[in-house]
Amino acid sequence: MLAIIGGSGFARFPELEILHRQVVRTPFGEPSGPLTFGRLYGQPVVFIARHGYGHSLAPHEINYRANLWALKQQNVRGIVAIGSVGGIRPDLPPGTVVVPHDLIDYTWGRKHTVFEGVDKPVVHVDFTCPYDPALRHHLLAAAASAGLPVVDKAVYACTQGPRLETAAEIRRLERDGADIVGMTGMPEAALARELQIPYVHLCLVVNWAAGKGESRCTVTLRQDELGQPIETMVALIRTLLTEPN
Numbered sequence: 750m751l752a753i754i755g756g757s758g759f760a761r762f763p764e765l766e767i768l769h770r771q772v773v774r775t776p777f778g779e780p781s782g783p784l785t786f787g788r789l790y791g792q793p794v795v796f797i798a799r800h801g802y803g804h805s806l807a808p809h810e811i812n813y814r815a816n817l818w819a820l821k822q823q824n825v826r827g828i829v830a831i832g833s834v835g836g837i838r839p840d841l842p843p844g845t846v847v848v849p850h851d852l853i854d855y856t857w858g859r860k861h862t863v864f865e866g867v868d869k870p871v872v873h874v875d876f877t878c879p880y881d882p883a884l885r886h887h888l889l890a891a892a893a894s895a896g897l898p899v900v901d902k903a904v905y906a907c908t909q910g911p912r913l914e915t916a917a918e919i920r921r922l923e924r925d926g927a928d929i930v931g932m933t934g935m936p937e938a939a940l941a942r943e944l945q946i947p948y949v950h951l952c953l954v955v956n957w958a959a960g961k962g963e964s965r966c967t968v969t970l971r972q973d974e975l976g977q978p979i980e981t982m983v984a985l986i987r988t989l990l991t992e993p994n
């Protein structure tokens with residue numbers, strides 16, 4: 750079964766045929782909400798809304814460990830994590846769908862490992878390639894076979910939020926090599942690696958990062974700009990689920 754973590758704007762998956770919801774308790778407390786089990790295009794999936802179902806959790810308030818632990822208990826074969834981002838690189842304007850291949854973590858103070866406490870071993874997972882190469886390959890192959898405009902490769906910067914960045918901070922991220930910026934990709938990706946769940950990030954650029962666009966920075970796409978990229982993401986997940994790989 751594939752897991753989908755829904756980000757802002759994706760708190761529910763329109764075409765998901767819901768079978769049941771399950772409240773899961775974990776050693777790390779409560780996930781963002783119950784897991785929603787269902788069928789999407791005939792395939793079993795489990796869905797969780799990262800910010801909670803009423804979008805009540807800010808990026809630094811999300812219990813990433815509980816969310817990932819809860820998904821691990823379902824024996825999911827992989828996670829497609831949807832997130833909205835700001836575009837830094839000039840060829841990544843609002844409306845672009847991007848599958849990053851690498852990341853830089855600027856977050857702080859988040860519970861970022863499941864190996865915590867005196868009774869736990871010290872574990873240093875390999876994170877050279879933070880996203881699962883095989884699942885990334887499947888996702889990009891699905892995009893290619895369906896002819897969907899999806900950008901392969903970007904470096905994702907994860908900032909602490911909840912405020913947006915300053916223009917100088919974005920210039921620094923750019924010098925560091927970042928192409929897109931969001932607030933929720935970490936520690937999610939690292940926890941998935943610790944728990945040995947293949948994880949990919951599917952990002953929608955919703956704004957120009959601070960100082961890159963003409964106007965003030967807001968993180969919502971205008972309604973008329975949203976339709977096409979959301980259709981692309983839905984079609985991508987449909988192809989991933991229904992095409993043999």
Ligand code: HPA
Nearest residue numbers: 833834835930931932958
């Ligand atoms: N910065 C950080 N996180 C974001 C942005 C941004 O510009 N847009 C969407 N999430």
